[in-house]
Amino acid sequence: MRIDKSRLDDANKKDEARHKDHFDFLSNQLTMKGCDVESILKKLSDFQVAIPSWALGAGGTRFGRFGFQGEPSNLEQKIDDVGILHTLTKTAGAISLHIPWDVPKDYSAIKELANSHDIIFDAVNSNTFQDQKNAKESYRFGSLSNTNRSVREQAIQHNTEVIQIGDKLGSKSLTIWLADGSNFPGQSNFQTALQHTEDSLKDIYKTLPNDWKLFIEYKPYEPNFYSTVIQDWGTSFMLANACGDKAYTLVDLGHHLPNTNIEQIVSTLMLKGKLGGFHFNDSKYGDDDSTVGSVKPYSLFLIFNALVYGMENNPQNPYPAWMIDASHNIKDPLEDLIQSLEAIQEAYAKALLVDQKLLTGAQQNHDVVKCQEILQDAYRTDVRPLLEKARLESGGAINPINAYRSLQVRENLIDERGTDSVASGL
Ligand code: LRH
């Protein structure tokens, strides 16, 4: 299914007058405050988020999975679904593949299809947290950290194959997340596990093309519930430094113990030039992989405030990779992803309203109240007309959820794919 422009224009007609009112009002207000509205709109349009190929169907938990009708059952249909998201939001211009869940059969056909949707291939993700059929070794007791050399070598080999797959698609980065760890005290030697992991990562790093990046994703627990080898940002940072200049830390928002100050981690990594990118989602308790901004929107704003400061003041840190990492149990996966894209753009737009110079001045004068007022004035600004304008100017939907429903996208996908198609992934 593709959304043709004229039908999208029709869908926008209903919102145009209201949008113009709201945008003109906000734009005047912001201009009076000295904000450069045009540059904010440009930054919003340029901000492209990669969609995870593993989150286009209904996920589920160990307690059950409630399928969603019209799910994409192959990579082509997954790329078509990202195409729908990008047509409506104009901020989903990339897909992040997970291997072996999404191994292309015909590389040129897949690249052509993605190109026809104006989509690129962002980071490719390896998978050494599941055993593959007919695999010689098992990852039950770990992969890159395993005490067994042939298990480590199998995992290293897999990662080099993932790089080759990504290279054929034009991807420029590999994300490694390891489930490796232990479930019981005494089960593993922390030092041996970490040293094996470092040595294995260095072997993978050696096979990385010159213009590629390696993203090392950390997580405190799950599926191991006593220890995880790459448990926190510090361990990932240490391993990235041990590997070299092309290795960075990847921050998955759901991979933090309760009340962790993630914006401080982001600031620290950017100062040290080692922030590689994000997996955006939200959570109340654990790695819930919920809709971005649905639980802690102020925390997301504070993270973007740190990002905006870093992008303006830390040339030593490369432009981060933006990806969503979510799982959908009860909502239409495409509507959920549209809401996540909206929440990311909203947090970014609010952070762009923060007068960083004024804030730095107030911080230096220890004017704590003024610091808070500057931040919260930006946070309390309804920036949605800016997001609508950026989308409209890029040819997207003023209100993507309304357009998705009025254009009956899900109904059309069910007509095309039937009610029983199941997407591979989480
Ligand atoms: C681990 C993780 C990782 C992916 C997986 C799908 O929790 O965040 O990024 O490989 O989810």
Ligand code: MN
């Ligand atoms: Mn993740």
